[in-house]
Amino acid sequence: MRKPFYVTAILSGMAALLIASFGYRPQQLQDFNTEKLELDSTILDVTTIAENLNVPWEMTWGPDNTIWFTDHDGKVSKIDPKTGQITELLQIKDYYRKRLGLMSMVLHPDWKTNPQVFINYTHIRPDSVIISKLVRYTYNGQALIDPVLLKQIPGYLGHNGSRLVISRDRKLLWATGDLKQKETIHNPAFANGKVLRLNLDGTIPNDNPHPGSPAWAMGFRVPQGLAYTKKGNLFIAEHGDATDDEVNRVVKGGNYGWPYIAGFSDMPQEKNYSENHKSIFPAKAWTPTIAPAGMEYYDGNIPEWKNALLLSTLKDQSLRVLKLDKKQEKVIGEDILFRQKFGRLRDVCVSPSGDVYISTSNRDWNPPANFPVKTDDRIIRISKSGIIPKDKRTAKTKQKADKQSAAALFASFCESCHKADGQGVQGSFPSLVTSSKLAGANNVLIPFLLKGSQSASGEGMPGFGFLPDEQLSEIVSYARLKFSTNINAISASEISMLRVKN
Ligand SMILES: [Ca+2]
Ligand SMILES: [Ca+2]
Structure with missing residues (x-):
């Protein structure tokens, strides 16, 4: 039912007052710049909904149908994807940014009873030691308040990772980087190069594979992607060194090889290691490397992407669609989109209606040629806007990953x-x-x-x-x-x- 005119007028008046008093500058929908993109059978709208951001590292769908996002300089905000209106929720003061002032974030799944947000960021102490903090904040309806330090682990200038997710059984999974310290990756007493598993109060669950240790799986280099599929399988995306970026399915107690194995066990020293240590090999590996970052599972209304992992990449400047098998254990196909169109892509977010959001990372420490552009960084929405009639469909030429000159x-x-x-x-x-x-x-x-x-x-x-x-x-x-x-x-x-x- 349409609202009577005066109600609309009062509501818009109130909105205008709010906007005037807080200085928001909402972007109207008609201001958004939309392009069309055709998949095999689906027409997509590709729309920039936010500009002039500063490396949005984490985007996650909020309980109020907005996108909650962090940026490189310690800020947490939310954006209304319908209007582009941005509301700031928190400015962390003690963050440290040399290269990556990283800011992973996850919202408590039981939001009504626990309006809490978990944030991981790096901090430098007065004695110049860098640490990586896991801090819980509470949302009071307007801002994030009452920080509680749940855990701190060693950090580094780079190679910190990271990404956070919460499992169905309400554990916090935290992908950490190797900190360039290879000796401790396979030692459960150290936090680097692992997927850590914690209770939501920061304590260590009783059923972790190494008693008293948060280590859940080991042998990772620089993971920046972590996502559950619909069936509850956990996938991680990580940066390799000169070769072998990887996506792996994470299982309890798994050894994922780094630094002894990069990608599959195909070099003599790798074979030697894997013969003597039970090792898990990737669901997918890439050489040349693509620098994978944020990742989400997709099961929305874009049929070409159903039952796939959507993976943003930095170096390759693309969105990768990794199709999964029925059991959601294996990667069985890959499509590549937007190569070099928007620059580096840091994260992916999927809305309940099946819209996909990607964020650029062109204002970070390592911008590619021709970036950043004036409007960077940006959040871009990809949504289904139509269907190509059956007799007009053509198999679209996929962007090729391999070049030889x-x-x-x-x-x-x-x-x-x-x-x-x-x-x-x-x-x-x-x-x-x-x-x-x-x-x-x-x-x-x-x-x-x-x-x-x-x-x-x-x-x-x-x-x-x-x-x-x-x-x-x-x-x-x-x-x-x-x-x-x-x-x-x-x-x-x-x-x-x-x-x-x-
Ligand atoms: Ca590996
Ligand atoms: Ca290898």
Whole structure:
């Protein structure tokens, strides 16, 4: 039934007053910029609903039909997806952001009785030690108040992870990064490189696999995606090093291999490890890497995406649709969307009606070429708006993941750090233009490339020995020609010789 005019008028008047007193600047629906996208049988509307944000790290559907989201600088807000109106709920003051001022968040599923929010963020102590905090806040109808520190674990400049979810049996699952400390990943006394499982008050459940430890599963590198399927299977998405980003199904007590195994057990030292240690291999792995971030299970009204994991990627700048089998245990297909259209994508959120929201991450520490754009960062809605008539349907050409030219190899393996212009990122990734190594002797450069290096301060470089000689030859020759004062090519046979010697 339509409301009488005066009720509408009073309500809009009240809304205007509210807006005036709190300074909100609501975006009207008609201001939103919408594009159409066709899948095989479905027409989608792709609409930017928020602009000028600062790396929205976590988005989660709220009990009031708004999207609750965190940003890089310690803020928690909610956005009404119908109007674009944003309401700030909390500014955390003691967050620490060097590269990633990370902000994972999950809402209590029993909201009516427990209007609580769990937030994970990094903090730096006065003695310069970085820690990762798990803090619970309570919502009073307007803001998040009464912080309670549930747990704190060691943190680092990067490699912190993280993502939080709450299970059906009301446990908090927390994916943590390896902190670049490989020795402790498989030790249940340490919190790094794991999925931790806690009671919602921060205590350790009695039925965890290692008594007295929050460790639930181990052997992860940098997980930023964690999601339950409808059947209650838990999936995790993590960043590999030079190879093998992974999506895994997480089970109690599982060993997921890192740092002994990257992806599948296919190298001699990996086989040696997996023969002696019960190991779980990925549901899906990617080389070249794509840098997977937030992930959600989808079972909404877009038929092409039903029973799939939706995965946002940073380096590859895409949304991946990972189709699952009936049991929701295996990944049986993959579609790639929006490649390089919106830049880096940090998180995915699914509404109860089946709309999908993605957030960009172009104002973080590692923006790709051509980003950020003026309106970054953004939250973008993807919703079903129509059906293509049966006689007009065509199988859409999928975006191909694999490219082979020297430029494409460089883009796949080198560009996310050294950048398309070879200039790198100051303080993190060295410039190839001024690199004495790239310009220097082959018998120094090639062993370095094959084995990589560890760096105490910077990122170090992973070894690229897994690439065949021909591809290494193409990449190095290309990088020299493009960026270096030494433009001499290096042949595959020379690389093969240096491989044997080193
Ligand atoms: Ca693994
Ligand atoms: Ca492997």
